[in-house]
Amino acid sequence: MEEHASIEEVTTASGNENKYLSFHLADELYGLDILKVREIIGVQEVTKVPGAEEYLIGVINLRGKVIPVADLRMRFVLSRREYDARTCIIVVEIASEAGPVAMGIVVDAVDAVVNLRDDQIEKAPVFSSEISQDCIKGLGKFEDKVVIILDIDRVCSSERVPEESSDELNE
Amino acid sequence: MSQETIVQLLNDLAADVVMLEPGDLSSLGPLLKTVEELEKPDVSAGFEFLLPRAEQFRDAIVTIIFEEFKEPEKSIELLSTSISKMQEALRNGADSCDSVVSVAVEKPEESVAAVDVEPESGDAEHSSDLDEELFIGVDFSQDHDLYQGFIAESNEHLDTIEENILNLEQDPENLEILNSIFRPFHTVKGVSGFMNLSQMNVIAHHLENLLDDARNQKFYLDGDATDLILDGVDFLKKMLGQLNLALDGGELERMSVKPFIKRVDALHQVLLGGDAATPDAENESPAPKIGEILVEEGVISSDDLEGALAEQRVAAAAEPEKAPKKIGKILVDQKKTNVKTVARAIRQQKQRKDVAGAGSGVSSIKVDMEKLDNLVDMVGELVIVQAMIHQDPDIAGLVTRKVTENMAQLSRITSSLQKVAMSMRMVPIKQTFGKMVRLVRDLAKKTEKKIDLVMSGEETEIDRNMVDLIYDPMVHMIRNSADHGLETPEDRRASGKDETGTITLKAYHGGGNVIIEIVDDGRGLNLEKIREKAIEKGLLSENDQPTDQELCNMILAPGFSTADKVTDVSGRGVGMDVVKKAIERLRGVIEIDTNTGQGSIVTIKVPLTLAIIDGMVVIVGHERYIVPTLNVVESLRPLKEQYHTVQGQGELIKVRDRLLPLVRLHQVFHSEAQTTNPWEALVVVVEHEGEQFCLLVDELVGKQEIVIKSLGERLKDLPGIAGGAIMGDGRVGLILDVAGLFT
Numbered sequence: 001m002e003e004h005a006s007i008e009e010v011t012t013a014s015g016n017e018n019k020y021l022s023f024h025l026a027d028e029l030y031g032l033d034i035l036k037v038r039e040i041i042g043v044q045e046v047t048k049v050p051g052a053e054e055y056l057i058g059v060i061n062l063r064g065k066v067i068p069v070a071d072l073r074m075r076f077v078l079s080r081r082e083y084d085a086r087t088c089i090i091v092v093e094i095a096s097e098a099g100p101v102a103m104g105i106v107v108d109a110v111d112a113v114v115n116l117r118d119d120q121i122e123k124a125p126v127f128s129s130e131i132s133q134d135c136i137k138g139l140g141k142f143e144d145k146v147v148i149i150l151d152i153d154r155v156c157s158s159e160r161v162p163e164e165s166s167d168e169l170n171e
Numbered sequence: 172m173s174q175e176t177i178v179q180l181l182n183d184l185a186a187d188v189v190m191l192e193p194g195d196l197s198s199l200g201p202l203l204k205t206v207e208e209l210e211k212p213d214v215s216a217g218f219e220f221l222l223p224r225a226e227q228f229r230d231a232i233v234t235i236i237f238e239e240f241k242e243p244e245k246s247i248e249l250l251s252t253s254i255s256k257m258q259e260a261l262r263n264g265a266d267s268c269d270s271v272v273s274v275a276v277e278k279p280e281e282s283v284a285a286v287d288v289e290p291e292s293g294d295a296e297h298s299s300d301l302d303e304e305l306f307i308g309v310d311f312s313q314d315h316d317l318y319q320g321f322i323a324e325s326n327e328h329l330d331t332i333e334e335n336i337l338n339l340e341q342d343p344e345n346l347e348i349l350n351s352i353f354r355p356f357h358t359v360k361g362v363s364g365f366m367n368l369s370q371m372n373v374i375a376h377h378l379e380n381l382l383d384d385a386r387n388q389k390f391y392l393d394g395d396a397t398d399l400i401l402d403g404v405d406f407l408k409k410m411l412g413q414l415n416l417a418l419d420g421g422e423l424e425r426m427s428v429k430p431f432i433k434r435v436d437a438l439h440q441v442l443l444g445g446d447a448a449t450p451d452a453e454n455e456s457p458a459p460k461i462g463e464i465l466v467e468e469g470v471i472s473s474d475d476l477e478g479a480l481a482e483q484r485v486a487a488a489a490e491p492e493k494a495p496k497k498i499g500k501i502l503v504d505q506k507k508t509n510v511k512t513v514a515r516a517i518r519q520q521k522q523r524k525d526v527a528g529a530g531s532g533v534s535s536i537k538v539d540m541e542k543l544d545n546l547v548d549m550v551g552e553l554v555i556v557q558a559m560i561h562q563d564p565d566i567a568g569l570v571t572r573k574v575t576e577n578m579a580q581l582s583r584i585t586s587s588l589q590k591v592a593m594s595m596r597m598v599p600i601k602q603t604f605g606k607m608v609r610l611v612r613d614l615a616k617k618t619e620k621k622i623d624l625v626m627s628g629e630e631t632e633i634d635r636n637m638v639d640l641i642y643d644p645m646v647h648m649i650r651n652s653a654d655h656g657l658e659t660p661e662d663r664r665a666s667g668k669d670e671t672g673t674i675t676l677k678a679y680h681g682g683g684n685v686i687i688e689i690v691d692d693g694r695g696l697n698l699e700k701i702r703e704k705a706i707e708k709g710l711l712s713e714n715d716q717p718t719d720q721e722l723c724n725m726i727l728a729p730g731f732s733t734a735d736k737v738t739d740v741s742g743r744g745v746g747m748d749v750v751k752k753a754i755e756r757l758r759g760v761i762e763i764d765t766n767t768g769q770g771s772i773v774t775i776k777v778p779l780t781l782a783i784i785d786g787m788v789v790i791v792g793h794e795r796y797i798v799p800t801l802n803v804v805e806s807l808r809p810l811k812e813q814y815h816t817v818q819g820q821g822e823l824i825k826v827r828d829r830l831l832p833l834v835r836l837h838q839v840f841h842s843e844a845q846t847t848n849p850w851e852a853l854v855v856v857v858e859h860e861g862e863q864f865c866l867l868v869d870e871l872v873g874k875q876e877i878v879i880k881s882l883g884e885r886l887k888d889l890p891g892i893a894g895g896a897i898m899g900d901g902r903v904g905l906i907l908d909v910a911g912l913f914t
Contacts, residue, residue, distance in 0.1 A: 047903040048794060049882065050840035051889040059882055059895055059903045064548025066880040066895040066903050096884045103885070 016118050020140065022111040022147050023090065026078045029111060031140060031147040038091040038102060040110055043083045060104060062091065069104035070156060081108070094156045103156055114147065116140045121149060174261070177218055180209045181258050184228075188250045202250075203232050223364070224257045230361035249365045318418055321366055322411050328355035329404050329411075334605040336397050336404075337612060343391045352400070353382040359407065370428045371410050377435040378403045381442075390442040399438055401609075406431055540635070543595055547782075550585075550592040551878060555901045557585045596780065597632035600678045600685070603642055604629050607649055607676060614653040621660055621671040622653055628678035633685050634780035640757055641687070641777060644750045648689045648773045649674065651747075656693035656771055666768070668692070680779070684759075689773040696765040698722050704731065723763040723771070727751040757781065758801055782879055786896070786906065788872035789855060791836045792843040795904040796868075797877055797896055802909040804856040804863060806871055811850040824854055824865045831856065834912055835867045839891060845869045859909045866912070879906060 020031035046058035046069050055074035059066050069089060073080055086109035093100045121138040135154045140147040187202050206229045210222065228250065235246050335351045342348060360375035378400055385392050392400070406428075560566060561578055604626050615622040633641070657663075657672035664670055675690040698719055705711035705725045717725075725731065729748040754761045759777030778784075786797035787806075807826065815823045815830065822833040833854065837844035846852040846869055854865040877896040880903075881887065893908035 045902060047895070047905065048842065049886055049889065049892065049905065050842065051892065052886055056885065059886070061552075061897045061901055061903050064545075064552045064897065066882055066897070068883055068885050098884055101883055101885075103883075 017115050018118075020114050020116055020147065020149060021090070022114050023107040024109045024111055025072055025076070025107050026081075029145055029147045030072075030107075031114065031116075031149045032090075032092065032152045033149075034113060036092045036094075036152050038093055041089050041091060041104075043087045043089055043106065057106070060089070062102065062104070065102065067091070067102045067104055069106060071106045072155075073106070073108075075105075075155060092152050092156070095153050105152075105156070114140070114142055116142060116147075116149075124148075174218075177209065177221070177261060178258075180205055181254060181261065184209075185251070185254045185258070188247065188254060191247050191250070199232050199235060203229065206232070218261065220260060221257055224253060224260070227361060227364035228253045228257075230357070231365060234358055234361050249362075253365060315418060318366065318414065321362060322415055322418075325359050325362070325411055326408065328359050329408055330602075330606070331355050332404055333401065333609050336400055337608045339392060340394070340397050343393070346386065349382065349386050349392075353379065353386055356382060368410075368414070371407055373432060374403055374407060374410075374428055374435075377432055377439075381435060381439050384439070384443065392442075396438060396442065399434060403431065403435070538595075543592075547592045547596070547878075550589050551897060552901075554585050554589055555897065555899065557581055558899060559901065593780075594632070596635050596782075598635050598638060599630045600633050600638070600641075600687075601629035603638055603645065604676055604678070606642065607645065610646060610649060611653060611674060614650065618654055618657075619659065620653065620657055622657060623671050623673045624676065625673055626676045631678040631680060631685060632779075633678075633777075634782065636781050637685075637757065637777060637779075640753070640781075641775070644753045644761070644775065645687065645689070647747075647750045648775070649676075652689060652691040652693065652771070652773070656691040656695070658694050662694075666694075681776075684776045684778055687775040687777075689775075690770065692770040695767045695769055695771050696723055696726070696763070698765070698767065701725055720762070720764050723765050726763065727761065758784070784877050784879060784906075785874060786877040787855065787874055788898075788904065789836075789853075789866075789868040790870040790872060791840070791868050792845060794840075794842060795872065795898060796836065797875075797904050797906045798855060798857060798866070798909065799893075799906065800874060802857045802859060804858050806853055806855040808851075808853050809849050809865075814849050822849075824849060826856055826865070829863070832864045833867060834864055836912075837867075839912060857909050859913060862913065864913055866907075877904075877906065 019034040021034050021037050022029055022031040024030075041062070044060055046060055048058045049056065049068070052058075052068075055070050055072075056068050057071045057074070059068050083106070087106065088110055089104040089106055090110065091102055091104050094103050120142060121140045124136040124139055135151055137149040137151045140149050184202065184205050187205065191199070191202070206225055210225050210229070231246060231250060231253070332352050332355050335348050339345065339348045339352065356375050356379045360372055360379050363369075363371040363375060381396070381400075382392075384390065385396075561582065566574070566578075607626075608624055611622050611624040614620075652674050657674070658666070658668075660670040663672065673692050675688070677686075677688040677690065679686055701722050702711065702717075705722070705728075706713060708728070708731065710725055710728060711717065727747045727750070731747060751761055754775055754777065757777045758781075759775060761776075762774045763771060764774070765771035785800035787800055787803050789796050789798060805826075809824050809826075813825045814833075815825065817823065822835075823830045824833050825831075833849060835844070835847075837847075844852070844867070849865075849867055853868050853871055855868055855871070856863055856865055879893075880895045880897065882889075882892070882895050886892075891908055891911040893906045893911075895903045896906055898904045
């Protein structure tokens with residue numbers, strides 16, 4: 001029913017509608033552009049790569065290709081938690097200089113695919129969070145939920161988490 | 172004829188092209204007919220400016236039919252562009268059409284010769300009066316990819332021409348070879364015409380005319396002609412280079428095609444005027460007849476065929492004005508076979524024709540490298556999954572015959588699938604060898620020596636990526652052989668040898684490697700001189716007694732050249748060590764041996780592929796790492812007495828009277844190890860560029876062939892890690908970079 005509602009809205013309201021994959025991460029709901037998602041796989045044993053940034057927890061074999069895996073909790077400096085049956089790896093396509101590359105991100109659980117119109121997405125306000133501002137594309141509102149839309153290219157880019165986030169952590 | 176007719180014809184063409192689909196050969200026939208209609212003198216009278224376009228159009232169709240055009244979608248695109256240009260030209264009259272066309276209208280004097288030679292082509296030549304500016308009227312911003320593709324393809328064609336021209340020199344009467352030179356020229360001509368590259372088009376066209384007459388046995392191509400054709404190839408290659416520059420927006424040289432065209436035409440005249448060539452009775456072997464194919468396949472007996480042929484003759488005699496009944500139809504009418512079988516036979520006949528036309532029994536297709544890599548990856552996964560299923564305890568518990576048999580079958584299929592997938596990346600080394608023919612020929616001219624190049628094992632296969640990398644070292648060594656190794660004809664006569672020196676190129680597989688030998692029968696290396704030089708360079712002391720082979724290999728040291736004079740060809744004293752380095756980068760070995768007075772042998776040994784290495788799998792803590800076997804010297808469990816420390820920090824292991832630094836892998840990688848005492852664990856002695864050190868590891872798993880995988884952009888420059896590999900259990904293991912560990 002809820003889905004019906006959102007589809008009807010497309011025709012009435014203005015703005016483009018895009019699909020987002022929403023997932024849970026430490027009590028919050030996040031979303032990323034569905035076009036960036038290649039597939040979702042279960043958590044598997046990861047080979048640690050020494051010398052890599054900490055949140056890059058290692059590499060896995062994705063059907064014959066070796067791809068890096070990032071733990072999103074670690075990336076956003078959230079508290080760590082044991083992987084469970086709902087933990088999974090979203091394989092996303094990241095833009096890089098050498099063209100799109102696949103990368104896995106570990107999230108607590110995948111939620112759903114949601115349709116959001118541009119006018120349903122607000123610019124993210126300045127708030128104190130561990131997440132640096134430029135990783136967030138905006139806040140999507142649907143039903144009574146808020147989904148934090150991530151700019152996954154930024155999230156997975158090689159730049160480190162800005163220093164201020166660790167300051168905020170100390171507060 | 173009226174403009175309406177032409178407009179109608181063009182419209183028909185346009186409609187047909189729009190309907191055209193890649194690979195749909197049957198609809199090309201009508202297209203061809205329409206163009207021919209358009210080209211008829213009575214139709215095109217008054218509209219001659221359309222003719223060159225029409226010819227190009229026809230050429231392109233022919234090319235598509237012969238499938239020389241590698242990308243059918245693009246060729247169709249070209250066809251439609253061409254049509255719209257013709258239509259445009261027609262609308263605007265002759266004045267405003269593009270350069271190729273407007274030049275063609277003028278019908279310059281010089282080209283008359285060529286027109287005479289080939290009256291059936293009947294079209295205007297577009298040769299002279301071309302602006303010396305290259306690539307006029309070419310819009311590079313559009314169709315960038317198209318031009319790139321054209322450059323790559325044309326270069327390939329030109330390479331083929333080069334290779335075959337040299338074969339032709341050995342056997343000038345061989346029609347097969349002539350055809351294999353003619354065809355690529357034809358393609359280059361056709362495509363360059365479309366691409367608006369009029370100058371290339373003109374060169375290719377003139378050379379094609381020359382070749383066509385040779386093909387029609389009006390004359391044989393002598394040394395001058397082959398030289399000229401080779402020059403033409405160089406010219407075209409240079410133009411392609413310029414085109415490439417132009418694509419990148421670079422500055423262009425001014426090149427004039429006119430003098431070259433004149434040379435071609437002059438030679439053409441000379442050849443035509445010369446002794447009337449004796450027509451060769453030998454014809455191209457025609458494709459077998461349908462009937463014969465059917466007999467071969469055992470569908471009908473030869474008596475049936477005789478009967479059908481007789482009927483065909485009778486029918487033809489009865490109604491001579493009618494086209495003779497097709498043999499296939501007669502056979503179907505007689506219920507000797509069915510339509511399907513005949514259709515298959517016709518396809519086969521066409522195939523055989525194509526094969527005969529291609530000059531070799533093997534046909535091939537181009538495949539995107541990435542697709543191939545994906546296939547190899549997937550097959551690798553299949554092998555792993557198959558092994559997992561095989562080792563699954565539940566399945567292993569099912570000891571029924573059926574399961575065992577099927578599992579065995581599955582593993583057989585997967586392993587042969589893997590072999591096939593790997594072999595698809597392999598190409599014969601022939602292509603690289605072929606380039607050497609030209610090289611040796613040029614070298615012989617330059618050094619004024621007589622050199623024969625003998626090749627064997629051209630079919631030996633090597634990784635596609637390896638082909639390019641092996642080329643430079645080979646060129647270098649062949650140059651050396653030709654310049655320093657082989658003597659001048661006089662010297663050779665004086666020492667009782669045949670005037671003509673021989674360089675032999677050999678390739679074969681051995682021990683998982685490709686071995687390439689470059690053998691010359693020249694004077695051999697001057698060992699005494701090398702010895703002197705080595706002592707002078709401090710590589711050798713007066714008292715050393717190296718073997719001949721050790722001496723020979725000293726010339727691979729940096730800055731080592733015994734050549735008295737620096738020649739144009741070689742002898743600058745850098746080089747040999749560059750060759751050695753290049754080969755080592757390919758994880759290969761180069762060795763030199765000599766027999767004074769009788770020549771020398773250079774042996775290059777490289778692995779079959781760059782994608783696979785031999786690795787030693789070791790375990791540290793929970794992780795597995797792979798040490799390239801090339802770096803491994805030995806592995807041992809040291810005694811406590813062999814372990815020493817320096818100032819309580821630097822750790823050393825004494826191995827065979829040498830003290831080697833100890834590197835604890837778990838410390839470097841900040842991981843945990845099962846054991847920390849070297850005398851309880853194992854050390855692997857590794858070597859990099861002559862320096863050795865010990866790696867502390869927990870366990871040795873064994874040696875294994877490893878397919879190297881990149882860890883991707885993000886993780887590529889990590890110290891001590893060269894890449895990843897997928898292990899037998901489907902997980903990823905890391906390949907160590909020994910050099911990075913030590914620094």
